[in-house]
Amino acid sequence: MKILVLSGGIALLVAAAYLAPGLSxxxxxxxxxxxxxxxxxxAMRIPTDGDGPLGAYPAIKTDDEPDAISWAGGxxxxxxxxxxxxxxxxxxxxxxxxxxxxxxxxxxMLARARIGMTEQIDATLRGRPYNSExxxxxxxxxxxxxxxxxxxxxEPEPTQFTDPSAPPLPSTLPxxxxxxxxxxxxxxxxxxxxxxx
Numbered sequence: 001m002k003i004l005v006l007s008g009g010i011a012l013l014v015a016a017a018y019l020a021p022g023l024s025x026x027x028x029x030x031x032x033x034x035x036x037x038x039x040x041x042x043a044m045r046i047p048t049d050g051d052g053p054l055g056a057y058p059a060i061k062t063d064d065e066p067d068a069i070s071w072a073g074g075x076x077x078x079x080x081x082x083x084x085x086x087x088x089x090x091x092x093x094x095x096x097x098x099x100x101x102x103x104x105x106x107x108x109m110l111a112r113a114r115i116g117m118t119e120q121i122d123a124t125l126r127g128r129p130y131n132s133e134x135x136x137x138x139x140x141x142x143x144x145x146x147x148x149x150x151x152x153x154x155e156p157e158p159t160q161f162t163d164p165s166a167p168p169l170p171s172t173l174p175x176x177x178x179x180x181x182x183x184x185x186x187x188x189x190x191x192x193x194x195x196x197x
Contacts, residue, residue: 028118029094030125034067034085037093037125041069041083044124051132053116054079054109071117078106079113083121095121112139 030037046052046059053059059073062080070082081099088094099114101107115138123130 028122028125029088029092031092032125033091034087034093037085037095038066038069040125041085041095041121044120046071046073046120047130051130053120053135054113059117074101074106074109074113078103079110081113081117083117095125097121108139108143111142115139115142 032040042061042064046054048054048056048058050056054073057074059071059081061069062072063070063082067086068082068084070080072080079099079101081097084096084098086094086096097114097118099110099117101110112135116135119135120130
């Protein structure tokens with residue numbers, strides 16, 4: 001369990017360090033007025049070739065208001081993301097992205113959608129390519145962290161000492177070193193099941 005949590009923590013730190021400049025900010029400010037950001041995001045093409053924000057699932061624009069744009073996607077439109085466009089002064093815009101789902105079993109997909117759509121919006125507004133590797137790394141780290149508590153709960157309780165009257169457990173020694181192993185000349189090996197000792 002400690003190794004799982006440690007490896008998840010390391011993965012999260014690596015992802016955070018790698019992605020800190022771009023993906024770690026859910027609220028990003030762009031040097032454009034709201035109407036220009038809206039125009040760019042309204043025309044944004046979202047890839048569905050497996051590397052997009054929702055993997056191979058399409059994301060379809062579902063709502064287009066002057067101060068917010070929404071998309072839905074995933075299997076049967078299970079994920080909904082809305083980018084709220086908030087003016088910061090006269091010439092800047094903060095994009096506040098929120099993603100939701102009604103299905104509790106879609107938490108990992110929701111995390112990937114949130115990370116992927118944040119990257120998609122940032123890449124589009126900054127005029128750079130979408131970084132699918134960064135999204136995969138961040139989504140993997142988030143999924144590992146999310147699974148750690150579930151795995152910890154599923155681990156069996158420590159066993160009690162074996163009752164001295166119980167039959168012996170099979171040896172874990174390699175066959176050549178196991179005193180219960182009796183080789184047979186020319187045939188298949190036979191294991192002696194008589195208790196040793």
